Amino acid sequence: MEPTRIMSRRYKFFSGSLAGVPLHPIFVGISELLVQTIHFGNRKFLRAFELAALSLGVAVTMIPLPARATTNWVSTRTQAFLLSNAPASAGPDAARRYSLNSLSIPALTDTNVTPLELSQPLHITVALKHRNVDQLDRFLRDLNQPGSASYHRYLTPAEFRARFSPTDAQVAAVVAHLKANGFRNVSVSENNMLIFADGNANNVQSAFQTSIKRFNYNGKPVYGNDLSAFVPPSLGSIVDSVLGLQNAVVPHSMLQRFAPEAVIEPNSIEKNTTDASQLVGHQPTDFAKIYDASSLPAATNTTVGIITWGDMTKTIADLNTFTQNAHLPEVNTAVVEDGSGTPVHDTDPTDTDPTEWALDSQVIIGTSGGVKELIFYPAMSGDSYNRVTAATLTAAFNKAVIDNKATIINVSLGTDEDATYSEGALAADDAVFKQAVAQGQIFSVASGDAGAYVGSHTPQGAQGYIGTSDGTSVTTMIDLSKYSVAYPASSPYVVAVGGTMLSTTGTMRWAGETVWNDGADYADRGRNGELVDNAVRIWATGGGVSAYEAAPSWQTAALGSSVTKRVLPDVAFDAARSTGAYIIVNGQKTKSPIGGTSLASPIFVGGWARLESAKNNSLSLPTPAFYENLPGNTALYHDVTSGNNGYDGYGFTAKPGWDMVTGFGSLDFAKISAAIPSWRAQ
Template sequence: MAVLPLTAVSLGVSTAQAATPNASPRVALPNTVNPAVAHSEKKGDVPAAQQISVSVSLKLRDTDALDRFLTAVTTPGAPEYGHYLTPEQFTARFGPTQAAVDQVRTYLAQQGLTVSDVSANRQVVNARGTAAQVSQAFGTHESAYLDPQLQRAFFANDAAASIPSDLASVVQGVSGLDNHAVRKNRLATPNSVTPNTASASPSGMAPAQYTGAYNLNKTGADGTGTTVALWEFDGYQSSNLTTYDSQYGLSGPAVSTVSVDGANYDSAPGQGQGEVELDSEIVRGAAPKATQLVYEAPNSDQGEIDMANKIVTDNRVSVVSISWGSCEPDTTAASMTAVDNAFKQAAAQGISIFSASGDDGSRDCTRSTSGSGVKAVDFPASSPHQTGVGGTNLKVSSGNAYSSESAWSTAGGGVSTVFAKPSWQTGTGVSGTMRTVPDVSSNADPQSGFAIYTAGAWQVYGGTSAAAPLWSGYAAQFNQKAKAAGQAVLGEASPRLYSVANGSGYGSTFHDVTTGANQDFSAKAGYDQVTGWGSPVADALTTALLGGGTTPPSGGCTAAQLVANGGFESGTASPWTASSGVVSNSSSEAAHSGSWKAWLDGYGSAHTDTLSQTVSIPAGCASAKLTFWLHVDTAETGSTAYDKLTVQANSTTLATYSNVDAAAGYVQRTLDLTSFAGQTVTVKFTGTEDSSLQTSFVIDDVALNVG
């Protein structure tokens, strides 16, 4: 594997750092010492004046509600299903507050650190200062070390960081106190081929072979209208990608680079160039018309965290492909949690993430500090909010059809020591209380490797870094099909893939890989910790995920409930747009269910309140019924309609209610929206009250059921 070198630090002993923090009570931040410290030789102090950059990660808010939302948004039939949030909505509901950011900024400035930037979602505050200032701010000491396993110098904090107790409620962790961690690509070459041995003509698997074997050529999609992010710590040359496209007759939007923290390797790509070009070329082969954005970041904890947050706040992509990682025992849990929090936002926004599971089997630290004696899995593949992709050896017939498949002997897989098993990870072969890896797999064995054009010549490459972009290309295909069917994008893929795998159609939607093993786990029927559920039968899997045939029942309509937060129990209006104070848990007007409802008007003076939400009704739906519970409470008398509630779909008025419809309690109302099938519709409630005598229009448990 190619490893990006980190700059060696001075090993000379310096003037002592100011290591005594302020006298105010402090709280230790767990998991902030790099595990390599325990295995390395201490060489002295880091010079007190040496500049160090740190990332302070802030805690998300209302995490229980966030977990409920992430479950609901991928559960067919749930009110929130497919109703993803914008970055602004996510930050408003679950992100750190501006007050928390200001509190952290103030503290860092008091310690002499310079805040360089704050992520747009307020999850990360980046700062820079001298080693002495950093030590003062975080109550630790920076020392120079030598890693004897890697023969690499690095700096690190000797003990856990700490912060003043008044910051403990808002700070998740701090990264950048060491520069040991480095992400490695998951790229492998055949045993018979010396790495970087180039050829003038391609050998290895061509796009027609892997798209044929996995039925990617039978979905009727090519990625048109979708965008995929490639997660990279190195660069590429556009000319190599063009040569690949020309060789295989592929065409699509030009690949472009998005710089993170000033990184842009494209003018002089390093040892990871083959990885970047592999990722791009496999996505191109699977989904040629998809737009590709190559996010390039510094290879550091801070770079990884900032890249994750930039991708979700940019919100330009629906799929992310990750082929770089580090073994869990060699990475601080604080940094992994910071990245996983950004992945939670990705899931809430409907972004699918596929990560390579690693190329060292169930001993992912084989080529790093912790060594081959440790059972370990790779991060980010172990995150519960992305899909870990394992590796197989694929055999293809002469007609480019699927022949057979077995587990690749060094495909990453096993049990996380950091993340608990998510609720969706169930099924035959799934056991224990911790997250297991991988979730799915595809061809990765370099002996059945891919033809890749890189650095001016043809190579044969494998590795789970080939499997992750293949699945990412499939997700781009699916998102194109879903849009055409009026459905939501794939979003967090694992819950939906596990649902299909646990159903009666498993055998027709996945190739269940049952032979082969890595060091500690064997492939077997159903789920296993080498190949997950197996590789895709892309056309059948797409049909299952869309909920029917290529032309689903009811002419392309899957039965679903489309309104999100219809009971207002999130305690906020989002994703509704509402007048101030409309979403309320006031005891003056009872909710139909739960504690929250939408209360329009009731002021006894001239006033107008509105409540609206935009939904897309799939084409071909034979039925679309809007239902809601309405309680009209009024001080008006007689049969004259003074105060009115109007219900509209776009500019069409569906119904009007007034003070004349007052009742002692709630009455369920049903309105027909079937004529809007195939359209995006804004459902709007407008309450208008005249200058005297109040009328309250109280709305709860809104639903729009289609089928």
């Protein structure tokens, strides 16, 4: 009998009653696991069964059952998110303990790890591999190489699909596999790179030979796979990863909310100010003058995108209020959903604060002077808890690329690079960003607000965790010499934007910049600002060395052969709250400035949009040109030479020229615009 038929009949039998007589919950739980054996194999059964037995406090006898032959199945990039800490020599009665497959492999404590109910709904995204990868990489290299036959010969989405996307036959094979294993609502992205499907834990187990566990993490009920995802040999050359198998580590916005006066230990680096300059907040329109973009025409020939989540109604209303107050034209806006899931609603526990999207949109418009169209690309909900996951964020990136309307796209979001890599989302997103580069689109990504400790999380999930505090001093609880960076800022196919503390003469004349690092503050607070624990984090610009992304050739050529991994950021702009932006949120002007690299990236987007409009939207990914032309030419940018992004002497430190905290520093947009023709002539 086919496994799927066994499962169908089993579920009626073990649904909680037998001939109308209720079964004890213990036997219902055990029956779930026994059926997993029939469909899933002895090795995986033993792992789950011993855990359930110990959790339920019962003694059981192992019954050997026939395993499905899957030894020749092919692994995907999706690794186990839950790693078992039990030694190989442990017997069947050993307690299973788990760690997360992310930075430092943090162990799970004070939580039960149990099998996820087989009926638990799951929304997945299957990411497929490019065809002709060597040809694609060569095309991308030549695309930004003056003198090349491919120089700035951008592809349309249809041309990209014909040359590099999976074929329709390859897609059909994956779709057939999903449907054969019970998935429903199966749909395919227009570029054939992503396949979306709804199912449950049972469908995931049978289709990918993995298992899903449930547990509590950061105060929330979550799940994660404790085995890697596999596919049949016929799909091994097609399927790259399976996203949506965990929802414990999810995307975060890069927004600074804490009050500077509440800092426990402020950063001791002397700020780059003079007697004539000051640290003050700014209107979004000020940044165009500060960074010398206002002398360029407004970006009314350029369409800009923003990756978001949630309802954009309030954001657009606040944007209209802002433009009225700033005497700017009303912005032509659009909201484009990818259709791969359900919209995130206001009870989303991840983050529905409209401040993030208000900051992005108002700073982009204020700095650009206006755009042709501003398009919001909301990521959908990826699980029954209404969270954005890697699966739905990848889909939002991909929709902006398929749409191919936005020349430059802002991303004020990030995740733990280690978890993103182990899940397979890093490679899937890089594939999307490659298509963007091929089409002449630019993704600008905030480098993060957790300094050198993006992968270190507090008990409530805040990044930048360094220890605890009694209110007067900090007790370090992590290895301060172990650094991490955020993804997608670490992708070589995006512009990574770091943060500075800006000083000005008045409010609109640049006077100096220092690395943004506000020091240590309590991290975990309730809805009303009350402390929920004594965990402490730092607020500082992200930057450092990727653990996974290879350094692009243009970065190694500029920085030396010792640079073998992608280093970031590329540039940096104002991110400190004390010097940040006053914006409109829920119809009212904020009482204090808003900061974070969520401010820095939109400043770059708005300024660069002016350049794109002036150059007929022909510039594409500018980082190769930055690394080739900016070294030694400091007249084109503001070199940031003081400050660091760590704690207690650790982290990366600014220096003359490019560095791993501010990149090349902030750009003088007018001077860059004047220099670009000579870059092309090289």
